[in-house]
Structures are given as structure tokens and as C-alpha cells.
Amino acid sequence: MENAQGYPRVATMGVTAMLVTFGDTPQGGANRAARAFRAAVDAAGWNGVEETTVSLTSTMVSFDPLRISHAEIRLQIDRLLAERDWGAVPNTGRRHWRIPAVFGGAAGPQLAEAAALAGTDEAGAIAAFCSAPIEVLTLGFAPGQPYLGMLPDNWDIARQTALTPQVPQGAIVVAVRQLIIFTNPAPTGWRHVGQCGFRTFQPDASPPMALRAGDQVSFLPVSEAELAAHIAADSSGMAGASVEAIP
């Protein structure tokens, strides 16, 4: 069921994967379609499929071409695509996370700069980040690291041309209508606006990655002292966060 823009599109990724793209922006159901289609591929259990994943708008199916030919997997993908409108599949198994975070000051040194680029001030920025739940669009770059979105249109701000040499674990950064919580200290082109103590990845925990694509995240604005108290009181990696299933 192709739409007017020719989506979904299926293309090869190297020799060992197919990429199914549902749109050129995560909105309009493309992100949801990518997740739903991935779940359907996993459930189908095709012989030769090795691993599946999603990006903001695509499902990737990696496979062993010595076990299933390109022609065969392409046929399976096309058949499954035609079964339904994948953007209309309801989300299931989602959770709502509430995560205490500090915005601005030393914990978010680029909040004012990012706010100005979005045509607002620090208070307006904090309101944009905290007033409504934001969806986990995908996990990537580092283990368990969430891309959260979409923020309102005015947050379509570009990445910096120069990289910030390093932001700490738990840093909250913003660009292109999305927020990221950093799993590990890393350089980034996104602007550093806040900090939480929530650990997105703990290798020895079960499961190691806390968040799933489709989950909702609400940031609870707190002071630096309050965040420090949460971290001190909670060694589980939650740092004051809570979670509940979304019915």
C-alpha cells in the first residue's frame, strides 16, 4: 500500500540487510509504522533473519543471504507490507517514565542559547521539555540512548557546527525537535540543556536498557540539590524516576 510519496520504500543496505522506510519524517505515522513492522517481522520468524531494528522512520531487517536469498526476503517483506496500514497499528506495551532533571545553569549550560534559537527563553524551553510526555522514537548511538520527540516546530534547531568535546552521562541535549539522554560521556553536536541521574543502560541490570521505543517520558524539573539528593538516595540507576504501564 504505497502512499503518494512512494512510501513505504524497500532498499538494500549492503549485502546483508533490507531497509524499509515509511516516510521522510517521524511524524504522520512513519515512526509508529517502523516499530509495528519490526514487531511483525520478529513475530513472523522468517528463516535466515538475523536481527531487526528501527530508526526514526525505517525498519531494518538484517539476514544471512546464504540462508535466504535477496529475492525471497524481498518477497516476504512486500507481502507483509501489503497486509495492513502499518502507521495505524496501535502502540502496545508502552510505559510512562517520569524522570527528575535539572535544566539550565551548570547542568545545562546551553539552555539559554538553545532557547534563543527556538525563539523563546529558558522558562519557555523548560515548559516545552516538561509540560507534556515525549515519546521514545528510537534507541541508538549508544546502548539504551533514547531519541525523544517530537518537540514543537520552533525546536527544529540545527546541530552546532562544532562538537562539544564531551557531555557527561545523563546529559540532556536538544536539536532537530528532539531530546537525547546520553548513556555515556560523549562528544556531541547537540546543545546541552540539562542533566538527569537516570541511567539508560546498566549492563548488569535486567533488562540492561531501561527504555523501549514507544515509551513516553515526562521530565520533572528539579533543582541541582534535589537531583543530587535523588541520586544519593537511589543506587538503582533510577535517580528518583518512576515508571508505570500505559493501559
Add this chain to the structure above:
Amino acid sequence: MSRQSTGQLLVHQAGPGLTVQDLGRPGWLAQGLARGGAADRLALAEAEALLGAPGAALEMAAGGGVFSVDRPARIALTGAPMAANADGQRLVWNACHMLAPGVCLTLQPLGVGVYSYLSVGGGLATPTVMGARATHLIAGLGGPIAAGDTLALGDDPGGPVAQVLPDPARFGGGELRFVHGFQSHLFDPEVRATFETTQFLRDARGNRQGVALIAGATRFAAKSGLTILSEPILPGDIQMTGDGVPYVLLAECQTTGGYPRIGTVIPPDLPIVAQAAPGTALRFRRISVEEAVTEMQREATSRAALARQLRPLVRDPSVADLLSHNLISGVWPTAQDGQEDGLPG
């Protein structure tokens, strides 16, 4: 002789870039963790053939070390060749040997290739995390091995000793076969044509995530004015960074990336990329996906036949008998019984 169990590999000296690696952690891609594992997987396959079973190994990225074991251990030396000796006696590379307790195994880079592997019969038995032993540096799983570390040896059921594989020729760069993919059309035809006729040098920038290739001042920009969403990444992808310099991604690449990809190096040629030391000449030749699958089939067949290529090590007459006895006496039962007496040389 009974099975060898408990034991340790003692690290007396360690160069930079020593990590424990196996075939990595498939299955976590959707949660942001790339499979990782050995940079040169063929070297692990060679070690598996030499030792008779797979196992986690010590990967050495252009840095050697001094090691010993506290119980007899079968070892295999594969990947980028190093100068290897046991208490001063030269050891043949791409071969398996018996290492006696307390004997100092010294490995020194020769400036050929990048990734060398020290494997042990039964594998290294370091703790598994999320289903594998592979160190994944950017994910924060495990870390570099340092002098003073001890690594547990796995239970060795026994297998070949004093065997050698033919010289692997993948350390001098050369041709990389690649296929076009979902983003190749983002590059103008002239840019793609130039890419395929350009001689590149492996740049100094490179690690387990990927390597940069340079070709003088030539740059390979994608069409201008593109907005590219991040998409999943797999090892072999040739990403064009913002300044038009290609990076070939390796085992520990990130899981998603927003730089356009001109194509993907086929899996059988990835060891050539990983083993190209800085300054090594590389060029790209485009093949069809069908040809690439044929090459993968050919490579799988050749890997499956590795064990049949084992040959007994010919004793170097200049090497003292002591060494031979250290290495070969007390051999455990092996698949090639009788070689103890029948060793040529």
C-alpha cells in the same frame, strides 16, 4: 592426560589496545548496542581451526605484550603477524603451540597489519556480560587489558598442537569490493565514478569503530541541500563525513548514523579494511549484490575448509630441542594422533 581446567593467563606487559574479543553480541541493535566483537573475525576463525574449538581471544591492536600461563595451555597466534617467542625461542605465527607454565610468551608488533590475536584452547573464560565476553569500548562494556591483569582460561577439551595454517594474505590492503545501497543515489554519478577510480590511503584516524581513508585533497560530497535522517548502520558501510572523507565502519560502529553512505564493503573484505595499517593503499571496486552473495558463499566454503589446511609445524633445525620438547612433549590427545613421532624436520 586429563582435561585441563582452571588456569590463568597472566599479563606481565601490555601494549595499548589489548581487549578480550569474541564474535560479539548480536540481538541488541534495536536497543542501541552494535554487535561488536573481533575486528578481524577471520582471525578468530583461523584460531578456531588451529585449536579445534571457538573461544574468546585477546585482541591486540598494534601493541604486543608479555604473557604466561600457570598451567600448560595450547595457544594460537593469528591475525596481524607479530614477532613471537617463548622464553626467547621463536614461535611460528598463524600456528598453534603448547605453552608450558611459567614460560614467558613475548609478542611484538612488526608493523604489518593492525589486529593480532592470542587465543587459548578452551578460550578465555572472562565473565560474560549480556551474553558475550567481547569488550565494547564505546558502550562501556569491559575495558583495555593492562599489565598485572589475569584472565581465566577456559576448560580445554584438547585439540591440535604444533600445527600451522597457510600464510594469510590480507595485511597489505588492495582492492575492496563494495555494493551500492539505499543511499548511493545521494551522490552524483561523477562523484561515484571518481570514488571507484581513486587510490586511497588508510588515514591515521581509525579504531575499532571504523577507519578514515584519504586521497590527497579529493573529497566525495553527497548532493547539497539534503536532509538525511539517521538510519541503522552495519559494519562495512562507507560513510561520507561532513568534510567528504570516507569512513569504512567496523565491528564497533555505532548503531545509527546520519552521514550519507556511498555503499557497503562486502563482508569477506572487511578483514582487509580492519588489517590495513595507516598508510596502506586501498581502492574500491563495485560489484553487484548477486556477485557479493557469491563471494560470501565462496568465503564461507573457504572458512569451513580451514581445518583441512592445517599442516604440522616443521621443526626448525636451528631451534634448540628444548623448545620442541617444551612445546610438543606432554601433548594432549589430539585429532592428529601420531604427529609427535612423525614430526618432520
